[in-house]
Amino acid sequence: MSIGINNSYSSYYTQASDKTGSNNDKTKVSDADKTTVSSTSTTDKTISKEEYFKNICERYSGANLYMSNSYNMKKNGVTFNFSPQLIEKAIKDSKAAKNLDRLINLIPSTQQDFNTPKYTLEGRKIDSVSFSVDENGGVSCEIEVEEKNxxxxxxxxxxxxxxxxxxxxxxxxxxxxxxxxxxxxxxxxxxxxxxxxxxxxxx
The missing domain is CATH 1.20.5 (Single alpha-helices involved in coiled-coils or other helix-helix interfaces)
Known part of the structure; x- marks a missing residue:
């Protein structure tokens, strides 16, 4: 059962994309397109959004990251979904890149916080949490709670x-x-x- 939350858990943070690429398309990046990016706040207008996002995923290989506008859930896990449009903005605009970098740097603390079991006000255990960052950097959240047996x-x-x-x-x-x-x-x-x-x- 999924529950959308705009404020409570959204404050914990973010979302992004899978290490292997977009959630909808497992995009392969050619050697010709590969460019080394030292930080997500580094803008390189020649780099593809797939490669840009791949660099983010390499920085946080232990996180469940997705480049997607939807909520991608993982059983008993926390996921981070980043809008492809936001990634494109970050490539072209240094201000957007810095804001994205700020959100991404919150991933470890968010994961650590959700290592402890969380419960709804009704006392039902939260099984999964999915954060979504839209193209303007706004964060929303959706959760899945334990079903009653x-x-x-x-x-x-x-x-x-x-x-x-x-x-x-x-x-x-x-x-x-x-x-x-x-x-x-x-x-x-x-x-x-x-x-x-x-x-x-x-x-």
Missing amino acids: SKNTSKTSDEEKLRIKRMKERKERNLKLSKEHKIYNDIAANIDMSFLDRFDTNI
């Missing part, structure tokens, strides 16, 4: 019904014994003790 819920419900049934039976049994005990006491109390005097106790 209907089978376990049914089992718990059956056990609860059985427990209630047994309690009811025990209560009825105790009530019956209590009534029988009261009847016995009433009979004993109403016996004419003088009746016993009729018997000769001398043997």
Whole structure:
């Protein structure tokens, strides 16, 4: 189950693209297009966005990075998705490149923070988190939460019904014994003790 969040988890940070290339196209970069980029804030208008992004992925090889406008989820993981349009802007504009670099530098701390289990206000565990950075550098977030196990819920419900049934039976049994005990006491109390005097106790 996916839940879109614009503020809460978005503040944790970002998104980007897979080491192997775009999420929709596993783009191969030719040797002729390869250019060494020392930093994402370095602008080189001759470099392709695929190569530019590849350099980002090499810097953070342990992160789940995607060049995409969508939320790419990974089970029990955190993903970062960067808009291809933002990458193109970063190639052409040094200001956009610096802003992108600032967001990318937050990846390690964001990953570390989500190493600890997180829960929704309803107490459901968050399984996956996906950050998305749009072409203007705006960050949004989507999460997937742990699904409720209907089978376990049914089992718990059956056990609860059985427990209630047994309690009811025990209560009825105790009530019956209590009534029988009261009847016995009433009979004993109403016996004419003088009746016993009729018997000769001398043997």
